[in-house]
Amino acid sequence: MYEEIFELINKGEINKAQEQIEKISDDDPKKYNLKGLIHFNKKELEKAKEQFEEGLKINPIDSDILFNYGYLLKEMNQEMESWRYLMRIHDKDWATYDLLGDIEFKDRSKLASLRFYLKAAELTNNPQMKKKFLEIRNKIKKDTKIAFLCLPVLDNFLKDIVETFSLGYDVKLVVSTDANEITQAIKWADIVWLEWANDLAIFATNKVPEIANKKVICRLHSYEVFTDMPEKINWGNIDQLIFVANSMKIIFHKLHPNLDLQSCKEEIVYNGVDLDKFKFSIHKPGYxxxxxxxxxxxxxxxxxxxxxxxxxxxxxxxxxxxxxxxxxxxxxxxxxxxxxxxxxxxxxxxxxxxxxxxxxxxxxxxxxxxxxxxxxxxxxxxxxxxxxxxxxxxxxxxxxxxxxxxxxxxxxxxxxxxxxxxxxxxxxxxxxxxxYTLEEQINALETVLNTLEKVNKKINKRVPKIRKTYF
CATH class of the missing domain: 3.40.50.2000 (Glycogen Phosphorylase B;)
Known part of the structure; x- marks a missing residue:
């Protein structure tokens, strides 16, 4: 029946389509999806919106309604609301990712948009989509080299960030305790990202002379603040300290009141979740x-x-x-x-x-x-x-x-x-x-990096000569 109604709508036989639609049960969300499509074709956007919303009340994760509703909201210039509902589709096709990329590119993060364009390109043989991804990527890609450094087992919070930044920057991820490997990555990089304010940050800022000429970010999560590790970091070699919560910033300064951060700037960037990996569904009270x-x-x-x-x-x-x-x-x-x-x-x-x-x-x-x-x-x-x-x-x-x-x-x-x-x-x-979406997190981090890239390089500082160290 549904296919017949779609065919009638495509032929412009709206009255016949409406007669068939009325035969569908009122508790079937597809009824409201079809009604919404008819209003959309008539340019009756508000009425179409009402019908799609009725359908979503019955089934909030109906893929067809979510796509049509998202597309409608985009047409009505409610783009971030469109993004919300398109992201709730469980099994997205390439056209959905393409729309998400367009919205993200226009309204928030050009870097995060590449994640969507890449997924769209991978899901279709359409050469135009692949061309679009490559053209946008080449347009926004920078020659900046970023080395993400982290100790083993502690890189879980870094994976989505590295994956995304690798689309727009020249990226190297080093998860290691090997001093030489860490040192070589620092020498290679323009920007050094120290994940956690821990032993690795202590080593990198004190034992690698080349870091004085790099732009350096350190991200502090939680446990480090309750140790003496922040006291051992050479903050003169760090340009940006990122906290994952305002409460962590408050606790950091309370527990380390005499710490001289020198010219290091502070920023709060909350964690973000990849909504593509954690699909929305209705849950209810239970056991x-x-x-x-x-x-x-x-x-x-x-x-x-x-x-x-x-x-x-x-x-x-x-x-x-x-x-x-x-x-x-x-x-x-x-x-x-x-x-x-x-x-x-x-x-x-x-x-x-x-x-x-x-x-x-x-x-x-x-x-x-x-x-x-x-x-x-x-x-x-x-x-x-x-x-x-x-x-x-x-x-x-x-x-x-x-x-x-x-x-x-x-x-x-x-x-x-x-x-x-x-x-x-x-x-x-x-x-x-x-x-707390991944895209919002990427947008905030992208802003941090853009600001950092405008900062003049630091003057060389005297640091102890490097010696081979394992930690």
Whole structure:
């Protein structure tokens, strides 16, 4: 039936098409998609918008409606709203990525737009799309060489950034403890990116003389601020210090009040989630809770068993699924003991480290964050992007980062937030779309680099001679 109606619309036999559409059930979203298309063809854009919105109320992830609605919004010059709905399409075709690239290029980040144009080019044999990608890439690509430096195991937060910047810059990623490899990368680069203000930053800024003539960015995440490592970094060789949250900047200066950053500028760039990897779907109140974390004292793991214990008293169907590795074996011993003592074997489930986070979250209703401290945690970002309700302990900085109605102080409050009726998948996703997308992060970082490239090179400073060091 649907194909026949499309054919009637294409032939211009609108009255016949409308007669067939009225035969479709009112709870079928395709009915409103077809009505919207008819209004769109008649240039009745507001009426088309109303029909598409009705269809999305029934099925918020209907690909056809999302594409048509997104295309309509673009025609109505509501381009970032168009971007929002096009990004919600689960299986995007090349035309969708092309539209996303156009919107991104015009309204936000030219660099981030290349991600979409590349995906479009890879999904089609259309030579014009491939030509478009190459022409835009050649137009905005810079000869600037960027070396991203990071110690092993700590590069998870860097991968999407490196992948994107490699489209517009000459990029080298070095994940290593080898002093010679790090030194050679610094010599090669115009811009040096030091991921984490840790041992690598200490080595690079003190032991590699050539870094004095480079433009240098250091990104501080979280744990470094509670150590003496910032005190050992030669800040005279760093031009830009990036914090992942305002709270981290405040804590940094509070704990290191006498630190002389010299001419180093400070910037806050929040983390961003790739919405292509974390697909939105409607989640509802239910019985499956999740934790995603390295299991250590900072994550406050003992509180997990307390929360699920109280929930089990309300309803035995509640289960807490733990995705994470034990960084402190004491917690492994404790969990194995307490599960038996409290008869929680069926309610407290240890899954080990999770590689496919999106798949793990598919059937979850809540993400629980009991951390006593966070920088800007991806487990909450990614869960909200999927439409899952987070329940977040009130750590320092949490109220600046998340909707306050999702934050709790006590275990009883956490249980209340799980059992209450309030649940709004669309608003959780929208919050991420409005604040913490990968594209917004890339745009902010691109601005930092553009500003940095305009800064005059530093005068050579005397630093100790390099010696082969492993750390």
């Amino acid at each position: 499956n809770l999740a934790v995603l974390a390295h299991i250590n004292y900072k994550k406050n793991p003992a509180e997990w068993i307390q929360i699920i214990s109280k929930l089990k008293e309300i309803d035995k169907q509640y289960k807490l699924h733990i995705g994470g590795d034990f960084q402190d074996p004491r917690y492994k011993v404790y969990f194995e003991h307490i599960k038996k003592e409290m008869k929680m074997e069926d309610n407290f489930i240890l899954h080990g480290w999770i590689n496919e986070v999106e798949k793990f979250l598919e059937d979850k209703n809540y993400i629980i964050s009991t951390s006593i401290h966070e920088g800007h945690p991806y487990n909450i970002l990614e869960s909200m992007a999927r439409g899952i309700k987070p329940v977040i302990l009130n750590y320092s900085g949490s109220k600046e980062q998340w909707p306050n109605e999702l934050i709790y102080n006590t275990i009883d409050e956490a249980v209340e937030k799980v059992t209450e009726e309030t649940y709004d998948s669309e608003s959780y996703r929208r919050f991420i779309e409005d604040n």
